[in-house]
Amino acid sequence: MSSSSSSSSLLSPYGWDADWEDAFAPYAAEGLVPGRVVRVDRGLCDLVTPEGLVRADTEFVVPRDPMKVVCTGDWAAVDPEGHDPRYVRTLLPRRTAFLRSTSSKRSEAQVLAANVDHALIAVSLGLDLDLGRVERFIALAWGSGAQPVLVLTKADLVPDPATLGHLVADAEESAPGVQVLAVSAETGEGLDVLGAVLAGGTSVLLGQSGAGKSTLANALRGQDGTSAQAVQATRDRDGKGRHTTTTRDLLPMPGERGGGVLIDTPGLRGVGLWDAEEGLGQAFSEIEALAGECRFHDCAHETEPGCAVLAAIEDGSLPERRLDSYRKLLRENQRLAARTDARLRSEQKQLFKQRSALGRHMMERKRGGGRHSGW
Incomplete structure (x- = not known):
């Protein structure tokens, strides 16, 4: 049995399919093995692989972006048997998160x-x-x-x-x-x-x-x-x-x-929104549909004439509680988006300062080196 067919038969109960196999092909050529993360614990993770359950270190996939850390459900490329310690070398692109x-x-x-x-x-x-x-x-x-x-x-x-x-x-x-x-x-x-x-x-x-x-x-x-x-x-x-x-x-x-x-998963005390505009549109799909019938395309559904959303509340086809909840979650998502943008701008500004300081340092070294060579 080829390594490819072996992987398919042993990992298919965990969701392995032809698309994952295609995505993994470049790593298979490097001698790495596929595995699905079943648990993460303090820089280590357990993965189910064609060899069975293995434990690997996640040191090589610790990114600056917290959304790209190793997570339960990820598919990964792992060192083959014989490596000690074994490392997760990379994650396959996620389909959902x-x-x-x-x-x-x-x-x-x-x-x-x-x-x-x-x-x-x-x-x-x-x-x-x-x-x-x-x-x-x-x-x-x-x-x-x-x-x-x-x-x-x-x-x-x-x-x-x-x-x-x-x-x-x-x-x-x-x-x-x-x-x-x-x-x-x-x-x-x-x-x-x-x-x-x-x-x-x-x-x-x-x-x-x-x-x-x-x-x-x-x-x-x-x-x-x-x-x-x-x-x-x-x-x-x-x-x-x-x-x-x-x-x-x-x-x-x-x-x-x-x-x-x-x-x-553990019980969640808080579930803050994250980049949830599309999800809110689907969660409140009836309000989104009504909004498309409002007289004004930028209707805030408050006091505007010809507001289809307010008309639905008046005739009882839309509970007012739903609109209140929609507004609340939209405001929360917008506040988070504004804070996230501000954080990204701050990080970019800090990076620019660091690069500028490095550039000045290199220029000073070059000038200093030039004077020394002329003595």
Whole structure:
């Protein structure tokens, strides 16, 4: 069996395909081996390769741009067996990346998962639905290039079918174009449908602590609470859980559910927007469509005559809460874009100063050298 066919057969359950093989061809010619990052931990990462699971150092791919650091879900070119230590030499270009802004004042982005087909937004039905948070997650998911799926977990805590139906309807209204599924890891409700949606691809599981992500991950993988993804009880007083997942882990899905892989992530306290204009447009697609019917192309949807958005609010076809949420997220995204531009301008100015200082230093050395040679 050739090394190429060996890679395909062993890595295909993790998403390896002909396009990845073509992208990797130049590195194969250098004797490197392909691998998918299943976990990153303090400058080291675990990768699944044709040789099995290996650990490699990421020293050679530590860029200035935080969006290009090694992340769970990345495909990489790794030193072959026999190298000690082994290094990740480069990353293959990402197809998708789920990004959020960090809490840093530098206005930088953090990559939560790479090369993802589905972004599962887990929201617990054990608490009141926070539709604003749902919309924020959905916008980030659309912006990542992945297909969002809204998963309402702990459906067993809502025994009344009518109440559950209303909650699903509210969620669907806040996530146009997104499949909404009510599931229960306890009873198995909805798991077969969700498993069929995810079959064969790469999915990332996102949400707050206490949303039941690890329990759901175990259930989808056909495992119980004592399996690889530890589960801790939810606090009674506020329905919130503890951080049971502390790293982003790529987990294989069972073949009977169609295969594929699932990236489980730690609970997210904050999900700041990052370059989310396109994602917001998709998350609030009905508002974008209405805006196209306004009399003025630059309508702010406040007091302008002929505003189709305000008319929809008046006739009840558009909830005012949706417009308020849209405006809030747009303002946040615009503020972040302004800070990011300011940071980039500052870095470019600093780089220019450094280059100018180096240029002056070199000129002074040349002048000094010329005088010395004439003595």
